[in-house]
Amino acid sequence: xxxxxxxxxxxxxxxxxxxxxxxxxxxxxxxxxxxxxxxxxxxxxxxxxxxxxxxxxxxxxxxxxxxxxxxxxxxxxxxxxxxxxxxxxxxxxxxxxxxxxxxxxxxxxxxxxxxxxxxxxxxxxxxxxxxxxxxxxxxxxxxxxxxxxxxxxxxxxxxxxxxxxxxxxxxxxxxxxxxx
Amino acid sequence: xxxxxxxxxxxxxxxxxxxxxxxxxxxxxxxxxxxxxxxxxxxxxxxxxxxxxxxxxxxxxxxxxxxxxxxxxxxxxxxxxxxxxxxxxxxxxxxxxxxxxxxxxxxxxxxxxxxxxxxxxxxxxxxxxxxxxxxxxxxxxxxxxxxxxxxxxxxxxxxxxxxxxxxxxxxxxxxxxxxxxxxxxxxxxxxxxxxxxxxxxxxxxxxxxxxxxxxxxxxxxxxxxxxxxxxxxxxxxxxxxxxxxxxxxxxxxxxxxxxxxxxxxxxxxxxxxxxxxxxxxxxxxxxxxxxxxxxxxxxxxxxxxxxxxxxxxxxxxxxxxxxxxxxxxxxxxxxxxxxxxxxxxxxxxxxxxxxxxxxxxxxxxxxxxxxxxxxxxxxxxxxxxxxxxxxxxxxxxxxxxxxxxxxxxxxxxxxxxxxxxxxxxxxxxxxxxxxxxxxxxxxxxxxxxxxxxxxxxxxxxxxxxxxxxxxxxxxxxxxxxxxxxxxxxxxxxxxxxxxxxxxxxxxxxxxxxxxxxxxxxxxxxxxxxxxxxxxxxxxxxxxxxxxxxxxxxxxxxxxxxxxxxxxxxxxxxxxxxxxxxxxxxxxxxxxxxxxxxxxxxxxxxxxxxxxxxxxxxxxxxxxxxxxxxxxxxxxxxxxxxxxxxxxxxxxxxxxxxxxxxxxxxxxxxxxxxxxxxxxxxxxxxxxxxxxxxxxxxxxxxxxxxxxxxxxxxxxxxxxxxxxxxxxxxxxxxxxxxxxxxxxxxxxxxxxxxxxxxxxxxxxxxxxxxxxxxxxxxxxxxxxxxxxxxxxxxxxxxxxxxxxxxxxxx
Numbered sequence: 001x002x003x004x005x006x007x008x009x010x011x012x013x014x015x016x017x018x019x020x021x022x023x024x025x026x027x028x029x030x031x032x033x034x035x036x037x038x039x040x041x042x043x044x045x046x047x048x049x050x051x052x053x054x055x056x057x058x059x060x061x062x063x064x065x066x067x068x069x070x071x072x073x074x075x076x077x078x079x080x081x082x083x084x085x086x087x088x089x090x091x092x093x094x095x096x097x098x099x100x101x102x103x104x105x106x107x108x109x110x111x112x113x114x115x116x117x118x119x120x121x122x123x124x125x126x127x128x129x130x131x132x133x134x135x136x137x138x139x140x141x142x143x144x145x146x147x148x149x150x151x152x153x154x155x156x157x158x159x160x161x162x163x164x165x166x167x168x169x170x171x172x173x174x175x176x177x178x179x180x
Numbered sequence: 181x182x183x184x185x186x187x188x189x190x191x192x193x194x195x196x197x198x199x200x201x202x203x204x205x206x207x208x209x210x211x212x213x214x215x216x217x218x219x220x221x222x223x224x225x226x227x228x229x230x231x232x233x234x235x236x237x238x239x240x241x242x243x244x245x246x247x248x249x250x251x252x253x254x255x256x257x258x259x260x261x262x263x264x265x266x267x268x269x270x271x272x273x274x275x276x277x278x279x280x281x282x283x284x285x286x287x288x289x290x291x292x293x294x295x296x297x298x299x300x301x302x303x304x305x306x307x308x309x310x311x312x313x314x315x316x317x318x319x320x321x322x323x324x325x326x327x328x329x330x331x332x333x334x335x336x337x338x339x340x341x342x343x344x345x346x347x348x349x350x351x352x353x354x355x356x357x358x359x360x361x362x363x364x365x366x367x368x369x370x371x372x373x374x375x376x377x378x379x380x381x382x383x384x385x386x387x388x389x390x391x392x393x394x395x396x397x398x399x400x401x402x403x404x405x406x407x408x409x410x411x412x413x414x415x416x417x418x419x420x421x422x423x424x425x426x427x428x429x430x431x432x433x434x435x436x437x438x439x440x441x442x443x444x445x446x447x448x449x450x451x452x453x454x455x456x457x458x459x460x461x462x463x464x465x466x467x468x469x470x471x472x473x474x475x476x477x478x479x480x481x482x483x484x485x486x487x488x489x490x491x492x493x494x495x496x497x498x499x500x501x502x503x504x505x506x507x508x509x510x511x512x513x514x515x516x517x518x519x520x521x522x523x524x525x526x527x528x529x530x531x532x533x534x535x536x537x538x539x540x541x542x543x544x545x546x547x548x549x550x551x552x553x554x555x556x557x558x559x560x561x562x563x564x565x566x567x568x569x570x571x572x573x574x575x576x577x578x579x580x581x582x583x584x585x586x587x588x589x590x591x592x593x594x595x596x597x598x599x600x601x602x603x604x605x606x607x608x609x610x611x612x613x614x615x616x617x618x619x620x621x622x623x624x625x626x627x628x629x630x631x632x633x634x635x636x637x638x639x640x641x642x643x644x645x646x647x648x649x650x651x652x653x654x655x656x657x658x659x660x661x662x663x664x665x666x667x668x669x670x671x672x673x674x675x676x677x678x679x680x681x682x683x684x685x686x687x688x689x690x691x692x693x694x695x696x697x698x699x700x701x702x703x704x705x706x707x708x709x710x711x712x713x714x715x716x717x718x719x720x721x722x723x724x725x726x727x728x729x730x731x732x733x734x735x736x737x738x739x740x741x742x743x744x745x746x747x748x749x750x751x752x753x754x755x756x757x758x759x760x761x762x763x764x765x766x767x768x769x770x771x772x773x774x775x776x777x778x779x780x781x782x783x784x785x786x787x788x789x790x791x792x793x794x795x796x797x798x799x800x801x802x803x804x805x806x807x808x809x810x811x812x813x814x815x816x817x818x819x820x821x822x823x824x825x826x827x828x829x830x831x832x833x834x835x836x837x838x839x840x841x842x843x844x845x846x847x848x849x850x851x852x853x854x855x856x857x858x859x860x861x862x863x864x865x866x867x868x869x870x871x872x873x874x875x876x877x878x879x880x881x882x883x884x885x886x887x888x889x890x891x892x893x894x895x896x897x898x899x900x901x902x903x904x905x906x907x908x909x910x911x912x913x914x915x916x917x918x919x920x921x922x923x924x925x926x927x928x929x930x931x932x933x934x935x936x937x938x939x940x941x942x943x944x945x946x947x948x949x950x951x952x953x954x955x956x957x958x959x960x961x962x963x964x965x966x967x968x969x970x971x972x973x974x975x976x977x978x979x980x981x982x983x984x985x986x987x988x989x
Binding site for chain 2: 066067068069070071072073074078080081082083085086087088089090118119120121171174175
């Protein structure tokens with residue numbers, strides 16, 4: 001068995017559910033091909049061996065986590081506050097947003113992807129891979145697309161994230177928690 | 181096409197000129213005849229004239245037309261043909277208001293006509309009609325001759341002083357001819373613009389060429405012989421006078437009184453510079469760390485080389501030492517530069533309070549007229565400099581306090597005279613800065629508020645019972661005015677009296693890290709005293725550690741730090757308290773406040789921080805007190821929702837980012853969790869929620885559950901009665917209009933039962949009329965909130981206060 005699946009036992013229930021969804025996507029009936037030939041430039045990031053693509057246009061920068069300030073009583077996907085080029089951004093863990101799993105103590109999340117769509121937020125991931133140019137049609141709606149910020153999944157198991165929807169989702173959860 | 185940048189410049193300029201004009205008009209109305217009044221008239225005319233010119237330059241002809249009408253009136257005042265009585269000044273102020281609206285939208289011809297009508301309505305001139313007409317005609321002719329002569333003189337001499345005279349005369353001709361010779365006005369106005377451009381550096385030759393054409397036209401038009409075609413030719417000639425560079429358009433026609441060159445900078449840009457400087461300082465710290473690494477490397481190398489043949493290594497050691505010295509010097513220099521720039525940028529944010537407070541004179545004037553009072557505003561300390569962002573946040577609270585002073589405080593003239601006071605009341609704003617704090621006092625010499633009044637209202641609204649009222653201190657009594665919904669006003673005006681404002685003022689001041697206190701004496705007046713940090717940019721913070729994490733508390737909110745023996749802590753009425761300075765102060769572990777649940781008690785001695793906001797105190801227990809340092813508080817990126825307990829973040833000297841906590845949020849958390857006692861378990865309070873609207877029930881229920889309450893939600897009053905009979909209920913929140921049994925009937929019946937006779941009851945309804953509130957009070961409700969004005973924070977605070985009072989009964 002490849003190393004890719006050797007950590008199955010260490011995955012929590014929500015992560016296992018995510019993998020099952022991806023397996024169902026692999027077995028899906030091929031959908032009608034999209035008409036668009038639009039190419040998008042995306043950054044591939046990875047957390048817990050799951051890969052995601054983010055449109056390069058909404059990425060303000062990438063960095064290492066230097067220090068994170070605590071945000072008390074925040075939802076579990078909130079890592080805290082971090083400084084990025086002079087600005088204080090809310091830092092959220094991608095895995096926590098996607099699966100709802102708590103990632104406390106995961107020291108692997110040391111890469112920061114600063115997103116700037118209509119608002120700004122920092123996304124914490126384990127690894128940042130390369131930039132790829134992919135046809136948009138390669139990301140097909142799947143079970144994962146039930147999440148408002150996942151636009152589709154490619155055959156390579158890379159899910160395309162909608163940064164605007166991701167930020168709205170995170171901020172919306174915070175607003176609901178604050179009773180706003 | 182209108183140049184967008186030019187429009188922006190015009191708006192920025194007009195946003196300074198319009199308030200200044202408003203201020204001068206208010207002063208003019210109060211000024212007595214003499215040189216002082218004449219100077220004010222001249223100033224008002226200058227401002228209106230500048231506005232007109234600026235709007236024309238920005239091609240806002242709609243705006244310019246209305247400004248022109250205003251300028252005409254001020255010109256008439258200047259010439260003595262009008263008196264600056266309340267009618268005329270009031271009309272001028274109305275037109276200023278219209279122009280303020282016109283900054284962001286096109287003014288219609290009807291609005292311009294309306295402005296004209298307002299300004300000319302019933303305003304008499306001094307001379308009888310016939311004489312006015314003849315004298316006006318002669319004055320116009322003389323002016324025209326003067327202009328023609330001056331034009332010719334300037335065309336020969338090209339002298340700057342003569343050009344200024346041409347401009348002035350052109351302005352006068354334009355004003356004089358406005359009513360009867362529109363073509364003359366158009367040409368004269370175009371001459372004014374051309375003179376301005378030449379004065380700003382445009383080539384003079386086109387104006388010289390146009391002068392003679394213009395002079396000839398003016399002469400012809402005076403006899404009625406000029407045509408529209410000729411007008412077009414003249415205007416085209418004058419429009420050929422263009423600035424040498426676009427920068428000429430940016431300069432205002434008349435300097436705004438600055439003694440040195442200034443430039444407007446967005447505060448957000450200053451913030452951005454400041455924050456990037458913080459990063460620079462952090463980079464310098466990392467560089468300094470590298471320098472230490474080099475020093476360590478030197479020592480290690482020397483240690484390793486000891487005993488070995490070092491002759492060949494000596495030059496390397498010398499080079500390394502040279503690198504270390506250079507690095508030390510560069511790091512030091514970088515630090516000096518960065519801190520120097522930081523200080524300069526922070527200084528730029530400091531502005532005098534005067535310009536922000538001046539518009540309040542207009543507020544006092546308008547309210548006085550509205551309520552038939554006579555009141556004036558006195559401002560002391562207008563030169564004190566305060567962080568601009570602080571002033572912007574304070575603008576609304578100060579406006580509210582001033583409105584309250586006029587509406588509630590200042591008596592009518594007859595009442596004042598009967599009380600032995602001057603007819604005119606005074607509202608005073610005094611600003612003072614001491615060390616890193618600014619003190620702002622808003623006081624009036626009106627009727628004041630008695631302690632008895634406050635107690636009576638508090639009891640009537642269920643905020644206080646008679647027994648507690650007998651024991652409450654004077655300070656605590658006065659501070660009841662800050663409770664949401666409290667108002668001593670017998671009536672609600674559109675200005676005040678709803679009791680909605682002072683709690684918002686206090687919350688706003690608290691969020692700025694300040695405090696507000698209220699003082700009053702019957703017949704002598706009322707005084708609000710605000711104390712705030714001088715700048716939001718930098719403050720001193722105390723670093724504390726709790727459960728392994730570091731936080732920053734703003735020093736202005738800290739009354740004392742001390743070491744507390746766990747045995748000094750007690751439990752009173754389900755609340756953890758600390759005996760401090762002969763009073764029992766609420767206490768809580770910082771981590772407990774965050775979690776909302778009690779944890780294992782600490783052992784031995786624990787550090788404590790006494791937080792103080794107005795009259796409220798809280799002893800916050802932490803694991804460790806670290807150091808104090810000056811910090812720059814950074815807000816979260818725009819659009820980020822508010823986070824619980826988070827006021828912002830600060831960068832420490834070592835480059836780490838630390839959360840700045842909001843003291844008011846900590847105090848609220850302690851209030852909402854009054855039974856956080858060491859080693860005791862806490863029963864969640866149960867709130868019975870009755871509302872026939874599923875949406876309302878869900879929203880309120882979710883809010884309460886998130887803040888630690890257990891809720892019983894029912895759709896009507898009958899179900900609520902059944903639930904209250906079945907289970908222990910600590911508080912009731914009910915709608916008014918419900919099927920079967922409405923909220924008023926529910927309240928009455930609950931009050932009639934022994935088990936719920938004293939249960940706090942809040943009516944939360946969309947019915948906002950005074951008679952509905954009276955029904956609620958008569959039924960026995962403790963508070964009456966209107967859904968349209970609902971806000972989670974004040975609602976939760978009110979509920980917690982009512983529950984706490986219930987515990988004390």
